[in-house]
Amino acid sequence: MIPTVTIAMAVxxxxxxxxxARSRTxxxxxxxxxxxxxxxxxxxxxxxxxxxxxxxxxxxxSRARLLPFADPAHPLGTDAIGRDSLSRLAEGxxxxxxxxxxxxxxxxxxxxxxxxxxxxxxGWMDSFITLVSEVNLAMPVVLLLIAIASIVGPSALxxxxxxxxxFWMGYARVARxxxxxxxxxxxxxxxxxxxxxxxxxxxxHILPHVVPQMLILAVTDIGVVMLIQAGLDYLxxxxxxxxxxxxxxxxxxxxxxxxxxxxxxxxxLAIFLVxxxxxxxxxxxxxxxxxxxxxxx
Amino acid sequence: xTKYVARRLLQAALTxxxxxxxxxxxxxxxxxxxxxxxxxxxxxxQIHDLNETLGxxxxxxxxxxxxxxxxxxxxxxxxxxxxxxxxxxxIAERLPAxxxxxxxxxxxxxxxxxxxxxxxxxxxxxxxxxxxxWGGSMRQSIPDFFFGVLLVLIFSVGLGALPSLGYTGPSxxxxxxxxxxxxxFVLYVRLLDSSLSEQAGQEYVRTAYAxxxxxxxxxxxxxxxxxxxxxxxxxxxxLAGLLGGAVIVEQVFAWPGLGEVLITAVSQRDxxxxxxxxLVVAMIFVIxxxxxxxxxxxxxxxxxxx
Numbered sequence: 001m002i003p004t005v006t007i008a009m010a011v012x013x014x015x016x017x018x019x020x021a022r023s024r025t026x027x028x029x030x031x032x033x034x035x036x037x038x039x040x041x042x043x044x045x046x047x048x049x050x051x052x053x054x055x056x057x058x059x060x061x062s063r064a065r066l067l068p069f070a071d072p073a074h075p076l077g078t079d080a081i082g083r084d085s086l087s088r089l090a091e092g093x094x095x096x097x098x099x100x101x102x103x104x105x106x107x108x109x110x111x112x113x114x115x116x117x118x119x120x121x122x123g124w125m126d127s128f129i130t131l132v133s134e135v136n137l138a139m140p141v142v143l144l145l146i147a148i149a150s151i152v153g154p155s156a157l158x159x160x161x162x163x164x165x166x167f168w169m170g171y172a173r174v175a176r177x178x179x180x181x182x183x184x185x186x187x188x189x190x191x192x193x194x195x196x197x198x199x200x201x202x203x204x205h206i207l208p209h210v211v212p213q214m215l216i217l218a219v220t221d222i223g224v225v226m227l228i229q230a231g232l233d234y235l236x237x238x239x240x241x242x243x244x245x246x247x248x249x250x251x252x253x254x255x256x257x258x259x260x261x262x263x264x265x266x267x268x269l270a271i272f273l274v275x276x277x278x279x280x281x282x283x284x285x286x287x288x289x290x291x292x293x294x295x296x297x
Numbered sequence: 298x299t300k301y302v303a304r305r306l307l308q309a310a311l312t313x314x315x316x317x318x319x320x321x322x323x324x325x326x327x328x329x330x331x332x333x334x335x336x337x338x339x340x341x342x343q344i345h346d347l348n349e350t351l352g353x354x355x356x357x358x359x360x361x362x363x364x365x366x367x368x369x370x371x372x373x374x375x376x377x378x379x380x381x382x383x384x385x386x387x388i389a390e391r392l393p394a395x396x397x398x399x400x401x402x403x404x405x406x407x408x409x410x411x412x413x414x415x416x417x418x419x420x421x422x423x424x425x426x427x428x429x430x431w432g433g434s435m436r437q438s439i440p441d442f443f444f445g446v447l448l449v450l451i452f453s454v455g456l457g458a459l460p461s462l463g464y465t466g467p468s469x470x471x472x473x474x475x476x477x478x479x480x481x482f483v484l485y486v487r488l489l490d491s492s493l494s495e496q497a498g499q500e501y502v503r504t505a506y507a508x509x510x511x512x513x514x515x516x517x518x519x520x521x522x523x524x525x526x527x528x529x530x531x532x533x534x535x536l537a538g539l540l541g542g543a544v545i546v547e548q549v550f551a552w553p554g555l556g557e558v559l560i561t562a563v564s565q566r567d568x569x570x571x572x573x574x575x576l577v578v579a580m581i582f583v584i585x586x587x588x589x590x591x592x593x594x595x596x597x598x599x600x601x602x603x
Binding site for chain 2: 131134135137138139140141142143144146147148149150151153154223227230231232234235236237247250254257258261264265268271272275276279
């Protein structure tokens with residue numbers, strides 16, 4: 001259900017009316033709120049490991065299931081086998097964010113390469129990429145990952161590879177369109193006339209034109225990928241225990257939901273804050289909700 | 298028109314072919330299945346014998362053709378862990394529960410989105426639009442399964458009003474459907490809002506006002522039918538994702554659907570079952586999308602390629 005976010009955004013790609021959007025969001029504080037949210041979550045996952053007593057794996061059954069603020073040594077309490085919730089939350093956040101970044105980086109490189117080649121060369125390259133998108137859409141990433149995990153066993157690396165290879169279509173689509181619109185321009189044709197190779201021409205003269213759009217897309221995608229990744233961790237298909245992730249922590253916390261909801265709620269809240277932060281930030285680049293409404297007569 | 302349908306069918310056949318090939322390659326990439334099916338202590342000879350009986354020692358091309366014709370005639374092979382049980386049986390038992398959940402949630406989400414989009418445009422209210430779209434975006438920033446956990450916390454643990462686990466009657470539908478439907482809502486309210494806004498500037502809308510139609514009548518009878526068309530396409534493309542997402546949400550509510558079978562299959566390394574599930578979902582997706590495309594070109598002649 002989440003992958004469709006990317007599709008929907010492609011359907012209403014907000015390139016049009018960009019100027020109007022800018023003037024509308026100029027005074028907006030939302031992007032700053034977004035940056036502040038993301039920065040504070042980053043600080044949280046980076047600073048907590050420096051605190052004394054940080055250990056996401058140490059068990060202490062005598063101090064299991066402490067509520068938040070009940071014990072100064074465990075500010076957010078402990079889980080069912082007495083592991084420190086604050087440490088696990090920070091460690092889980094670090095893992096979750098790092099993995100999301102790795103996945104988006106792979107998507108970005110793969111998508112830009114495929115898109116530029118398809119747009120620049122056209123022909124069978126182009127048809128091939130269309131076919132890959134079709135096949136990709138027909139196989140939900142959750143099922144594909146389940147299929148491969150049922151052969152080799154679930155692991156974080158497998159999740160990174162599968163997600164890394166299945167969410168690059170958005171980048172490819174935009175890169176392809178740009179490459180197609182530029183390939184017959186003089187500044188692209190001239191170096192080729194002088195003997196420059198296709199690879200060099202693409203790198204030197206077309207790539208710089210797609211980088212800004214790609215980075216904007218990548219920022220938005222980090223949120224999308226984090227949501228999917230959390231779902232997969234929750235199913236037990238991603239990072240394997242005892243390493244904590246936000247999705248995995250929710251799964252653990254759900255078992256004791258009736259006694260103590262905090263272990264499930266806090267990591268969920270953390271995911272929400274990061275994803276909302278990214279949404280706010282990407283408001284700076286999109287023109288959502290700026291289409292005119294017809295006046296009621 | 299016939300040519301268009303033929304080309305679309307060809308494209309679909311190619312997609313099915315690719316999906317089949319990927320499934321086959323995945324299944325064989327890890328070696329011959331017998332090693333997975335027998336216990337750890339099995340001897341080389343036992344593994345070889347089982348591979349021989351199951352036909353895994355034959356040339357790959359021959360196996361592939363067998364596999365492909367089998368799948369196309371509904372034979373997906375047997376489960377590795379439940380000897381003699383066809384993998385498709387395990388899937389077919391659970392698929393209806395997942396489909397019912399996903400489609401109910403889709404219908405509820407779409408209906409809510411339709412009401413919201415009509416309200417925005419009939420009232421011409423920017424406030425309503427911000428409310429729905431921002432509310433929706435906030436909901437979208439919460440992972441679906443976590444939203445489900447929150448609903449359980451509030452309505453089952455807190456209020457004790459609704460069942461949270463398994464299927465115990467129609468009220469069991471409420472929480473899982475609410476979880477998926479709210480996620481679907483955002484997608485469609487955005488889409489409907491932007492396509493209604495697009496229609497608002499068209500000449501035919503101005504003409505309708507000139508004929509003296511009231512604003513609500515113009516929105517509902519003139520703009521809406523055109524604005525609904527993109528929904529058809531997006532809903533078709535969204536289908537695979539909808540089912541994939543339902544599999545995750547099912548786990549929150551212990552829903553007796555595909556999710557449980559598939560997760561068990563992962564822990565038992567039962568690739569045959571997962572493969573059947575993947576192929577069935579992919580084929581449903583391909584068929585539904587052909588139907589959508591053909592339907593679309595019947596409803597809206599403009600998209601027919603000349």
